[in-house]
Amino acid sequence: MIIDPDEYQDLSPLDTYTIATPYHSPLKNVQQYLQTCDKMFENKSREAMLRFMNDAGMTYKELDRIIKDGERLVAEWEAVFEVDGHGVFFLECKHKVTEVSTSLSCSC
Numbered sequence: 001m002i003i004d005p006d007e008y009q010d011l012s013p014l015d016t017y018t019i020a021t022p023y024h025s026p027l028k029n030v031q032q033y034l035q036t037c038d039k040m041f042e043n044k045s046r047e048a049m050l051r052f053m054n055d056a057g058m059t060y061k062e063l064d065r066i067i068k069d070g071e072r073l074v075a076e077w078e079a080v081f082e083v084d085g086h087g088v089f090f091l092e093c094k095h096k097v098t099e100v101s102t103s104l105s106c107s108c
Helices: 005-010 027-055
Strands: 060-063 066-069 072-076 079-083 087-091
Touching (some): 027 079
Antiparallel strands (some): 060 079, 079 087
8 A cells, every 4th residue: 555645644653554665774774773873862962961950050960760660661761860949850852863865876
């Protein structure tokens, strides 16, 4: 089934779609790229937040960003900060790739 670009807004996040094109990299390669790129983005975001709080002279304590119930992972953030007089802040980053280009000369 071919989905027209005008119908993209109707796609369900509960369904899995397959891209059929000779120029599309295998999903496992794309996933590795996204994970690496996301981690770099998350680290840069955390560092930017630390710089901002330091430059603003804020008093803060960085808390554990991973919450577990025994061995079971309950939640994970890029950073968690307890800021004096302001409460606890959770840093959650979302990274969206809007364009991926590959060389047409590569053999897939």
